[in-house]
Amino acid sequence: MGSRRTLLTAVVAVVLGPVIAGGCVQMAPAVDYRPDTGDAGTHAPEPAPAGERGTLARGDASWIPPAPQPRAQPPEASPAPRAPATPEAGGTSPQPGGSSPDADQAPLLREFSPAQFVELFYEVDLPNLAPVTSPPPITGDEAADARIRSIAEGRGYRLQAEATGDLVPVDGRPAQPQAAAAWRELAAAAADDGHTILVTSAYRSISHQRDLFLNRLENALGADPHERLDEIAAGEVDDEINSVLRTSSIPGYSKHHTGYALDVWDGNLPMVRFGETAAYEWMSADNFANAKRFGFVPSYPHGVEQQGPMPEEWEFVWVGTDPLHH
Numbered sequence: 153m154g155s156r157r158t159l160l161t162a163v164v165a166v167v168l169g170p171v172i173a174g175g176c177v178q179m180a181p182a183v184d185y186r187p188d189t190g191d192a193g194t195h196a197p198e199p200a201p202a203g204e205r206g207t208l209a210r211g212d213a214s215w216i217p218p219a220p221q222p223r224a225q226p227p228e229a230s231p232a233p234r235a236p237a238t239p240e241a242g243g244t245s246p247q248p249g250g251s252s253p254d255a256d257q258a259p260l261l262r263e264f265s266p267a268q269f270v271e272l273f274y275e276v277d278l279p280n281l282a283p284v285t286s287p288p289p290i291t292g293d294e295a296a297d298a299r300i301r302s303i304a305e306g307r308g309y310r311l312q313a314e315a316t317g318d319l320v321p322v323d324g325r326p327a328q329p330q331a332a333a334a335w336r337e338l339a340a341a342a343a344d345d346g347h348t349i350l351v352t353s354a355y356r357s358i359s360h361q362r363d364l365f366l367n368r369l370e371n372a373l374g375a376d377p378h379e380r381l382d383e384i385a386a387g388e389v390d391d392e393i394n395s396v397l398r399t400s401s402i403p404g405y406s407k408h409h410t411g412y413a414l415d416v417w418d419g420n421l422p423m424v425r426f427g428e429t430a431a432y433e434w435m436s437a438d439n440f441a442n443a444k445r446f447g448f449v450p451s452y453p454h455g456v457e458q459q460g461p462m463p464e465e466w467e468f469v470w471v472g473t474d475p476l477h478h
């Protein structure tokens with residue numbers, strides 16, 4: 153415990169030192185501490201080689217999903233009944249991340265199919281959220297926005313709630329306090345097992361998401377979307393819109409608005425290749441046991457159709473430990 157706390161403290165001191173001094177962060181449009189370039193993989197320490205499978209160069213909307221990584225993929229359970237499966241770990245510790253990090257005291261974890269992981273996020277009642285009841289503008293043009301929105305919703309994107317109240321930094325990113333606390337416990341447990349896992353994006357405002365989406369749409373169109381409104385509305389650039397939606401949400405539809413979604417990487421490979429890392433293997437083994445111990449589940453797992461973007465191994469959402477444990 154002592155070494156774990158020391159390590160965590162060291163990580164916090166190094167990574168969060170400049171921002172944690174201020175304590176809680178007020179919710180505000182300019183809440184990001186470091187540039188957040190969104191889900192499409194530009195958090196990498198260096199540009200990924202162009203054209204390589206599973207990578208995305210800056211501004212490149214034609215991302216190719218990574219090839220399946222057998223060692224890193226959990227068994228894709230066929231759509232299973234929601235009934236809890238047989239416990240896979242012994243012990244009865246009801247809460248993870250407390251004072252009992254030892255594996256032999258792991259909590260009893262429920263099993264979920266990929267689709268059940270996705271639905272869980274919408275079923276749990278998470279605190280500090282305000283519903284977004286009407287879709288926010290995208291380009292500001294009603295007809296063009298309706299077209300983009302219908303394509304997005306057809307892919308499975310759903311309106312998300314927005315964070316309310318104070319957010320706190322985790323690896324320099326603003327996140328919901330409970331998710332941030334749980335993530336620090338998870339990262340400490342990963343470190344104990346020799347893995348580095350860092351948050352690269354957490355809360356993202358609707359206006360920030362709008363900027364991200366429009367920038368990528370501009371790249372895909374080769375022109376400012378505001379100069380192509382008629383074509384967008386007429387359905388003449390649906391392919392370009394779809395290419396962006398493979399990796400980027402429209403404003404109002406990103407789970408990052410909630411402050412409960414975290415994009416992570418191992419500090420080495422680009423974020424979009426997190427699925428290839430030993431850290432992901434640690435997270436995802438045994439039906440994501442090490443994520444579930446701390447209340448996290450995969451946000452866009454493999455094996456689910458029409459969930460919005462392509463599968464994203466690097467995004468996890470916090471749902472709390474209650475629905476994940478027996």
Ligand SMILES: [Zn+2]
Nearest residue numbers: 191414415467
């Ligand atoms: Zn994300």
